[in-house]
Amino acid sequence: MMKQDRTIRSVTLMAHMGKMVDMSDFFQNLVGKVESVLGGDVQTLVKQQLQALTQPQTIQTLLDRADQAGLGDKVRSWISQSGNVPATPDEIRAILGSGTVHDLVEKTGLPADAVVTALVHFLPDAVDKNTPEGVLPAAGTTKSA
16 A cells, blocks of 8 residues: 555656646746747846846745745745745746736746746745745845756
8 A cells, every 4th residue: 555655646746846847848938939039039038037036025025025925934935944835827927926927027028928827937936945944035145056
């Protein structure tokens, strides 16, 4: 019975990892298509915007907005040393606000849904990497995402 449980967990984990790879491949494919249409390096633009969103003051702003939207526990999980609680596209929109999403669309040239989908997958990890001690860094300290 224990061996069967481990097998089921392994298969479930592999399926989950496959979905993450599929989503990453989807995003890379999307970025490639957008780059070919717009020219330029969209991936670099997205990375730059992600770095801007994970500066200490911005992380605090994300947390404040998340608290206002009733999503503070999710963002706190990204900051803490425990596992990152995933967010949905609608939750990312609520945390960032429409103005920030619009600015990201303007800066990257990607459609809003693509920007939000990318952030669903990359923002929690980027915040986590910029808060390795499980607390907000002091303003003035910066790390790359």
